[in-house]
Amino acid sequence: MQRKLSTRFRAVIFMLSLAMVAVLYFPIWKIELAAPQYPEGLTLKIAANGLRGDVDIVNGLNHYIGMQTLHTEDFIEFKILPFILGGLAVLGFVVCALNNRKVYYGWVVLFLLVAVVAMVDFYRWEYNYGHHLNPEAPIRVPGMAYQPPLLGYKQLLNFGAYSIPDVGGWIFIGVGALLVLLSFKFKKGFFVVAGLTLGLQSCSSGPAPIRYGQDACDFCKMGFTDKRFGAEIVTKKGKVFKYDDVHCLLAALKAGGQEVGGIWFLDFTDGQWIKAEDSRLLHSTAFHSPMGSDIAAFADSVHMKEFNGESLTWKGLYR
Structure with missing residues (x-):
């Protein structure tokens, strides 16, 4: 085995090191809480340098069940994690400069070690906060612990808790997986990098497909049956609310509770999504x-002219 790295190999390592720099600027993990009284849900985001999201609201809820409140300054991890992640990125650039395969393998081992230690520490943190409760809390359920899941879903009283990687976490996982893959076969890893890059470029926060026979309107709770009608609200957090009729959409908007990021309609003629502000409506x-x-x-107005009725605009309809 050659001790030197090929130019293309080093170029990929350089790009992965840049990706590690990006991890410092995005949330790494998130815990989403869903409950009837919070239709938008609550999100606690964990970044390299602190907590983000609905921290104050979560702390208010924690008070009632006896959990400790969460404050960035209470965690030493937020003081050292930026240096650890930044150090991994710098080491990647060092690997490129030294051009030595053994140094590369050492970097991969260190990367994986950091990942394992981080997950163990995260579990320990969740366990302590979920089990060490204030006995004088207003709400006490004998034998109940509130430890969020390390990964996946868990029901905590009337809250559903989802623990999943956020943008920074997915970048970190992707970099780690590709480093391991590149350790065995460069060419395969190169194509995976290209595929992931194209996949990330194609991602967007927009409407979701309606699953006929499965989905129900979020307002009237009726199942979707007519593929010519449908509307969706996409919130600023990316959550999608589906409606089977403009009537339900308007009623939901009037009721409030969503931070609207975008509104979409199904095209009557071909079932494609149209932004509300770009649509032409006909009654x-x-x-x-x-x-x-x-x-x-x-x-467009071409297909609309095939029908008789009153022409409307979204701006005029939703006042």
């Missing part, structure tokens, strides 16, 4: 929409 009794609004959305 016609010939449509027979699911909840009686009889309003259909079109991407």
